[in-house]
Amino acid sequence: MSEVLLQAAQLCIDVPGRSDGSELNFAIQRGEVWGVLGPNGAGKTTLLHTLAGLRKPRKGSVYLAGSAIQRLRRRQIAQQMAVVFQERSDSFPATVMESVMIGRHPFLSAWDMESAEDLEIARAALARMELSGMEQRLVSSLSGGEKQRLAIATAMTQQADIWLADEPGNHLDLHHQVAVMSMMREQAAQGNAVLLCLHDINLAARYCDQLLLLYPDGNACWGDASIMLQAPALEKLYRQPLTVLEDQGQRVFIPRTQRHTGNEN
Amino acid sequence: MAAASYHTPRLLPALALLSLGALLAVALSVSTGSVAISTAELWAVLQGEGDPLHHTLIFDLRLPRSLAAFATGGLLAVAGALMQVLLRNPLADPYVLGLSGGAAVGALSAMLLGLGSAAVSGSAFIGAIVSAITVFGLAHGTGSWTPTRLLLTGVVIAAGWGAVVTFMLAIAPTESLPGMLFWLMGDLAYARSPWPALTTLLALSLLLLPLGRSLNAMARGPLQAAALGVAVKPMEWSIYIAASLLTALAVTTAGSIGFVGLVVPHMLRLILGNDQRLILPACALAGGALLTLADTLARTIIAPEQLPVGVITALLGVPTFLLLLYRSR
Numbered sequence: 001m002s003e004v005l006l007q008a009a010q011l012c013i014d015v016p017g018r019s020d021g022s023e024l025n026f027a028i029q030r031g032e033v034w035g036v037l038g039p040n041g042a043g044k045t046t047l048l049h050t051l052a053g054l055r056k057p058r059k060g061s062v063y064l065a066g067s068a069i070q071r072l073r074r075r076q077i078a079q080q081m082a083v084v085f086q087e088r089s090d091s092f093p094a095t096v097m098e099s100v101m102i103g104r105h106p107f108l109s110a111w112d113m114e115s116a117e118d119l120e121i122a123r124a125a126l127a128r129m130e131l132s133g134m135e136q137r138l139v140s141s142l143s144g145g146e147k148q149r150l151a152i153a154t155a156m157t158q159q160a161d162i163w164l165a166d167e168p169g170n171h172l173d174l175h176h177q178v179a180v181m182s183m184m185r186e187q188a189a190q191g192n193a194v195l196l197c198l199h200d201i202n203l204a205a206r207y208c209d210q211l212l213l214l215y216p217d218g219n220a221c222w223g224d225a226s227i228m229l230q231a232p233a234l235e236k237l238y239r240q241p242l243t244v245l246e247d248q249g250q251r252v253f254i255p256r257t258q259r260h261t262g263n264e265n
Numbered sequence: 266m267a268a269a270s271y272h273t274p275r276l277l278p279a280l281a282l283l284s285l286g287a288l289l290a291v292a293l294s295v296s297t298g299s300v301a302i303s304t305a306e307l308w309a310v311l312q313g314e315g316d317p318l319h320h321t322l323i324f325d326l327r328l329p330r331s332l333a334a335f336a337t338g339g340l341l342a343v344a345g346a347l348m349q350v351l352l353r354n355p356l357a358d359p360y361v362l363g364l365s366g367g368a369a370v371g372a373l374s375a376m377l378l379g380l381g382s383a384a385v386s387g388s389a390f391i392g393a394i395v396s397a398i399t400v401f402g403l404a405h406g407t408g409s410w411t412p413t414r415l416l417l418t419g420v421v422i423a424a425g426w427g428a429v430v431t432f433m434l435a436i437a438p439t440e441s442l443p444g445m446l447f448w449l450m451g452d453l454a455y456a457r458s459p460w461p462a463l464t465t466l467l468a469l470s471l472l473l474l475p476l477g478r479s480l481n482a483m484a485r486g487p488l489q490a491a492a493l494g495v496a497v498k499p500m501e502w503s504i505y506i507a508a509s510l511l512t513a514l515a516v517t518t519a520g521s522i523g524f525v526g527l528v529v530p531h532m533l534r535l536i537l538g539n540d541q542r543l544i545l546p547a548c549a550l551a552g553g554a555l556l557t558l559a560d561t562l563a564r565t566i567i568a569p570e571q572l573p574v575g576v577i578t579a580l581l582g583v584p585t586f587l588l589l590l591y592r593s594r
Contacts, residue, residue, distance in 0.1 A: 054491055078494030089486045091353040092539045098481075105482055106494035110475030113276075 003030045004066070005162045005193045006051060006081075011060035012218075013050045015043045021218020023060060028162065028210075033188045034195040035204035035225070038214030039238050044197040045086060047214065048166050051195065052083050065161070078106035082160035084151050086167050086197075090139050097135040099150055100126055103157030118157075125156035128183060130176070144171035152180060163187060163194040169203060181207045201253045205229050213237050229253075276543050283550035287335065290554040294331040294561040295323050299568060333518055334453050334560040334574070335553035336462035338525050340515035342552025343470065345526025346544055347508040350484050351501060352412040358527040359512040362419035365521035366426025367396025368513065372448055372520070373433045376441055385448075386517045393513035396422060401505060450573035451522030453560050462518045469507055470549050476503070477542030484539065522575045525552050528582045535589045555581070 004027040011024040024047075028034055036044050049055040051062055053069035062069040064080060082103070103125070104118040126132055129149040134142070142150065148171045155163065163184065169177045177200075184194045185207055198204045204211060205225065212222035215237060222228070229251055231244045241256040296302040302310075302319055309315030310323055344359035352361070360366070371392025375385040404410045404418040430449070437445060447454070473480075479500060482490040487497045515522070529552040530544065537543055559577040566572060 049488075052492060054488060073494075074491055074496050075494035078492060081492075083492040085488060085492070088489065089353065091355065092349075092484050093534065094484075094539050098538065098540060102478075102482055102485070102493060105478055108478065110478070 004028070005030055005064070006195070007063040008051065009061050009063065011050070011062065012058040013043050013046045014056060014058040015046055015218065018043075018218050020058060021215070022220050024220060024222075026212065026222050028193045028195060030161075030191045030193055031188050032193050032210055033184055033208050034193075034210045034212065035208035036195065036197045036212045036214060037201065037204055037234075037237065039216060042214040042216045043218070044214055045166055048083075048164050048195070048197055052081060052164050053077055054083075075106055078158065080161045082155035082158040082163050084155050084163070084165035084168055086170065088147070088151060094139050095135065096126070096131060096137050096139060096142070096150060097122065099139050100154045100157060103154040106158065121157050121159070125153040128156060129153040130179070145173060145176060148172055149176060149180070152183070156183075161192050163192065165194070166197045167199060168196060169198070169200060177203065201229075201234060205251055205253070275537065279537055279543060280546055280550070283547055283554070287550045287554040287557075290557040291331050291335060294334070294557045295327040297561050297565055298322075298327060329459050330453055330560070331557055332459035332463055334557045336459055336466050337453070337515045337519045337522065338529075338556025339466045339549040339553035340462060340511045340518075341522060341526040341556075342529035342548035343466070343473070343545055344508045344511035344515065346530035346541070346548045347504050347511075348526070349530060350480050350541065351504045351508065352416055353484065353486060354412060354416060355531065356527075357416070359508065359515070360423070360521060360523070360526070361416060362400045362509070363396045363422035363426055364393045364509060364512045365516055366423045366430065367392035367394075367399075368516035369430050369449055369521060370426050370433070373430060373437075373445055376445055376448070377433060377437060390513050390517040393516050394509070396426065397505075397509035397513070447573050448520040451520040451575035451578075452571075452573050453519045454571065459518075462514050465511070465514050466549055466553075469511060470546055473507065473545050474542065476500070477540070477545060480504070480541035480545075481539070484541070519574070522556065522578060524575070524578045524582045525556055528586045529555060532586055532589055
């Protein structure tokens with residue numbers, strides 16, 4: 001399963017007012033989970049949008065299953081790629097079911113109505129994200145975490161080969177963070193590929209095969225997660241001292257805070 | 266919940282019910298007036314029998330006006346629904362981009378010059394289109410447009426047109442003032458032939474039908490829509506052009522009638538949900554029925570005098586809308 005699904009070639013993302021930084025040359029293969037780590041403003045979301053073909057790169061190209069993404073029609077892209085955005089706008093009232101069904105849009109022709117099969121796919125996605133029974137609730141009445149799970153369920157109904165998800169753990173409690181990350185691993189196990197922008201180093205350490213570290217100056221490095229997860233590199237990335245613990249062969253990173261002198265003595 | 270929990274099964278019954286309502290509205294409208302026509306007489310005339318006077322009354326006088334009212338209401342409601350999706354702003358209405366102001370300046374100029382009703386209609390249409398192009402061009406600016414920019418540009422341009430209209434009213438000779446005021450509040454007495462509006466309504470409704478699901482995706486914002494496979498730019502252009510054309514035709518047919526374009530889409534969303542495949546045709550039917558009824562009232566309440574129909578749409582629409590909003594979740 002070494003088929004390349006998404007490839008960045010001499011890619012420079014376009015962050016206004018920033019120098020080009022390093023060119024990105026990486027290939028995401030079937031069965032892989034990639035994590036993108038970086039501080040606020042490093043360009044994680046810009047990278048994700050560029051990889052999704054939603055934003056023009058400053059230089060270089062993105063290839064989706066071998067085709068230059070800007071040559072593909074949006075519909076063709078959406079049939080292969082699901083995107084979970086960090087921000088969503090819901091200006092109009094919609095029910096959970098109406099909302100999740102929109103993920104079938106790329107597969108239906110203009111005159112098609114959703115079939116029983118589409119409904120089944122949507123139900124299964126809602127069940128997987130533990131939203132069953134909420135089909136008729138208005139999206140605006142959901143909690144932040146429920147909205148996040150709804151966005152992920154919507155992407156699930158696209159049954160995509162490649163997932164791009166921007167902070168999928170946002171607003172989620174620990175149980176649902178684990179549930180979402182396990183679902184992403186399952187996607188990879190089924191031969192799909194996943195790229196996640198993450199804030200949580202420990203989620204990245206636990207669930208990602210490959211990591212891309214994105215620095216605020218536009219430089220980047222990427223590689224095998226076991227190699228990339230070194231405290232000095234991460235401390236430099238986040239400008240934050242870290243304590244590293246080992247638990248059952250798993251490295252855990254904890255931010256080290258400055259002790260308040262005075263009280264401690 | 267059972268399999269019927271999804272909304273698509275609602276589509277046909279809802280549209281059938283609305284079509285029936287629309288038909289009843291038109292029937293009521295053609296039977297009401299200085300000479301009342303009973304249901305039996307109406308049926309006889311429709312069969313090609315009955316009183317020839319009734320025949321003339323219905324087919325030559327009342328039906329064209331009823332159909333013009335229906336088409337105008339439908340055009341405005343569909344245009345409003347489209348604008349709300351395009352700008353992702355529930356406050357958007359067909360006039361938000363200054364179309365009615367442009368049309369008013371056009372129509373009032375023609376009236377000031379003492380031109381006939383054909384010229385009034387023509388220059389109203391030109392005014393509306395000029396306004397739509399100006400707003401879109403200016404909102405585009407040197408960068409790309411955003412809903413906020415488009416909205417702000419529209420509001421400012423509308424204010425500009427408003428000033429010109431006030432100026433024209435101030436310098437207008439007294440005898441042409443009532444006509445101008447009626448035009449500004451919307452008046453179907455100006456409606457000439459209902460057919461351009463009616464055929465456009467039908468044609469655009471059919472054209473928009475297959476775009477319904479894409480519009481649903483657009484309602485979630487351009488990024489989401491693009492990720493779901495919608496070609497966002499062409500889609501935005503089509504919505505903008507369609508909505509402008511619909512509004513321009515409506516304004517040309519009957520002056521600037523407020524309220525229909527804002528309230529009908531919202532009323533229907535509160536009842537039917539926000540699936541554009543259902544909402545757009547429902548808007549055409551419900552907007553048409555509402556304006557037909559409003560026009561019937563406008564010409565009968567203080568007959569033989571007529572009220573501007575915009576007064577009635579607001580008087581009917583405000584309480585209905587507030588009630589629905591109050592009772593909604």
